[in-house]
Amino acid sequence: ELKVEQNPLFLSMQEGKNYTIYCNYSTTSDRLYWYRQDPGKSLESLFVLLSNGAVKQEGRLMASLDTKARLSTLHITAAVHDLSATYFCAVDRAFGNEKLTFGTGTRLTIIP
Amino acid sequence: DADVTQTPRNRITKTGKRIMLECSQTKGHDRMYWYRQDPGLGLRLIYYSFDVKDINKGEISDGYSVSRQAQAKFSLSLESAIPNQTALYFCATSDPPGQGAKHGYTFGSGTRLTVV
Numbered sequence: 001e002l003k004v005e006q007n008p009l010f011l012s013m014q015e016g017k018n019y020t021i022y023c024n025y026s027t028t029s030d031r032l033y034w035y036r037q038d039p040g041k042s043l044e045s046l047f048v049l050l051s052n053g054a055v056k057q058e059g060r061l062m063a064s065l066d067t068k069a070r071l072s073t074l075h076i077t078a079a080v081h082d083l084s085a086t087y088f089c090a091v092d093r094a095f096g097n098e099k100l101t102f103g104t105g106t107r108l109t110i111i112p
Numbered sequence: 113d114a115d116v117t118q119t120p121r122n123r124i125t126k127t128g129k130r131i132m133l134e135c136s137q138t139k140g141h142d143r144m145y146w147y148r149q150d151p152g153l154g155l156r157l158i159y160y161s162f163d164v165k166d167i168n169k170g171e172i173s174d175g176y177s178v179s180r181q182a183q184a185k186f187s188l189s190l191e192s193a194i195p196n197q198t199a200l201y202f203c204a205t206s207d208p209p210g211q212g213a214k215h216g217y218t219f220g221s222g223t224r225l226t227v228v
Contacts, residue, residue, distance in 0.1 A: 009152065031215060042202070043155075043219045050213040088154060092215075096162075098143060098206050099170070100217060102154035 002027050006089055006103035013079055014111050021074040021106045023089035029101075030094040032072045034063050037086045037105070046074075046087075076108070084110045115139050118203050118220035125193050125227055133188045133223045135203030142208065144186040145217075146170075146178060149200040158201075161186055193227040200224050 003026040013019050023032070034046040047056045049065035049072060056063050060083065062075045072089055086107045090100040116137045125131050137144065142163045147155040157170030159178040167178060175197060179187045190197055203220040 004154075006154075031213070033217075040222075040224075042221045045216055048213050048215065054213075090155075094209060094212075094215070096209055098209060098215070099145065099157055099160050100147075100155070100204075102147075102156070104152060104154045 002029070002091070002101050004089060004091055004101050004103040006106050008106060009104060010107050010109075012109045012111060013076075015080055016078050018078065019076050021076075021087055021089075021108075023072040023074070023103050025070045025072075025091045025101075028067075028070075029091035031092050032063075032065050033090045033092070033100065034061075034072070034074055035088045035090065037088065039086075043088065079110045081110045081112060084108055114221065115218050116203055116205055116220035118201075118223050120223060121221065122224045123226070125225070127194055127227055129193050131190045131193055131225070133190075133201055133203075133225070135186045135188070135220060136184050137186075137203075137205045137218070138184070139205050139218055140183070141205035141218075142183060143206040144180070145204040145206070146176075146186070146188045147202045147204065148172065149202060149222075155202065158188065190225075190227075193225075195227045198225060198227050 005024045032049040035043040047063040052067040054065045060077045086105045088105045090102040145160045146158040149155045161180045177189045201223045206217045
């Protein structure tokens with residue numbers, strides 16, 4: 001059974017600091033996704049990672065993938081209040097079996 | 113208009129009542145999904161459909177049923193609602209297979225369901 005674990009569950013950090021959210025998955029998967037969710041809102045796609053060593057960056061967020069370790073990280077650089085949200089990682093298989101399995105989410109609060 | 117539209121946005125219902133949540137999409141996608149979100153548990157898959165004639169159970173299908181009325185419409189029913197079905201429900205579609213790293217899922221705005 002595929003399991004996706006995220007940590008930490010909650011993260012409170014000061015503006016200007018750096019931090020990393022971790023996502024582990026238990027069995028081979030083809031793609032790794034990162035989503036952002038604001039309270040009461042839908043999910044916004046941030047990154048899709050496919051291959052080992054893939055790194056993608058958008059503003060203060062950078063995601064990486066290590067398929068051998070089954071680990072993805074979401075790194076936040078010099079956090080700002082606007083990044084406060086819940087972040088989810090999720091994985092799926094390709095080639096006819098596309099359905100997402102989600103991690104538990106990390107609620108990130110940026111303190112001024 | 114949104115690509116994936118869910119109705120209603122909010123609903124309060126009583127235990128034992130039958131309720132239907134509706135989802136329609138303008139993406140032209142064959143693949144549609146229903147997820148449930150609970151605090152601390154992430155999103156869990158209830159049912160999914162890869163085309164109008166293909167319906168599959170997800171990890172938490174007990175107590176739920178679905179209907180794929182057309183390519184664009186996928187409804188979720190709670191036959192007899194119970195309080196632990198109180199949650200935020202999301203409908204989603206996905207791109208066709210073969211997109212590689214460009215593959216994506218589109219989520220609706222969600223339906224907040226409260227069973228009292």
